[in-house]
Amino acid sequence: xxxxxxxxxxxxxxxxGVEIRVIHGERMTLAFFRVSAGARVPEHAHPHEQIGTxxxxxxxxxxxxxxxxxxxxxxxxxxxxxxxxxxxGEETELVxxxxxxxxxxx
Amino acid sequence: xxxxxxxxxxxxxxxxGVEIRVIHGERMTLAFFRVSAGARVPEHAHPHEQIGTxxxxxxxxxxxxxxxxxxxxxxxxxxxxxxxxxxxGEETELVxxxxxxxxxxx
Numbered sequence: 267x268x269x270x271x272x273x274x275x276x277x278x279x280x281x282x283g284v285e286i287r288v289i290h291g292e293r294m295t296l297a298f299f300r301v302s303a304g305a306r307v308p309e310h311a312h313p314h315e316q317i318g319t320x321x322x323x324x325x326x327x328x329x330x331x332x333x334x335x336x337x338x339x340x341x342x343x344x345x346x347x348x349x350x351x352x353x354x355g356e357e358t359e360l361v362x363x364x365x366x367x368x369x370x371x372x
Numbered sequence: 373x374x375x376x377x378x379x380x381x382x383x384x385x386x387x388x389g390v391e392i393r394v395i396h397g398e399r400m401t402l403a404f405f406r407v408s409a410g411a412r413v414p415e416h417a418h419p420h421e422q423i424g425t426x427x428x429x430x431x432x433x434x435x436x437x438x439x440x441x442x443x444x445x446x447x448x449x450x451x452x453x454x455x456x457x458x459x460x461g462e463e464t465e466l467v468x469x470x471x472x473x474x475x476x477x478x
Contacts, residue, residue, distance in 0.1 A: 271445065340377055
């Protein structure tokens with residue numbers, strides 16, 4: 267059954283204070299991030315296109331040479347290949363879609 | 373700047389009580405649904421793969437010949453081409469990713 271209880275899934279933890287629970291489809295991945303207060307997603311880049319949104323909290327998001335603060339109800343687009351990073355001053359939940367599938371998150 | 377304040381965007385309204393605000397990337401669409409209490413998303417199908425999650429509320433979701441109830445923190449996958457529909461007994465917010473881009477939502 268194509269149905270998931272996200273909080274019950276085992277997380278990946280690519281950086282201290284960052285948990286990611288992921289659903290992989292055939293052509294895309296939906297990833298659920300929980301970032302602790304004071305935690306960072308270090309700068310990285312991937313060929314996958316990324317569209318994300320803040321479910322709860324706040325993140326200072328750097329995309330290429332721009333930095334902006336995204337809050338609950340905000341969304342952002344990161345084109346494939348563009349370096350980006352994040353810092354969350356409080357506990358924050360994000361949902362991010364990636365295309366194609368993030369094989370590195372299996 | 374690839375940055376959006378979702379509540380300030382103009383919605384599409386494909387059915388009574390259903391508002392959708394959308395961000396289109398190059399290869400996918402992220403759609404923000406607000407469904408009023410008692411509103412339905414009528415049965416429909418599209419070739420796009422779909423992965424969704426409930427941000428707030430509850431939805432009775434029928435996918436193919438299965439029906440299940442999804443609540444805050446749940447997620448679901450709808451393969452391309454499979455008929456599906458939803459009913460929300462209370463005001464509900466969903467985020468759904470589609471691949472490829474939903475040209476019909478431009």
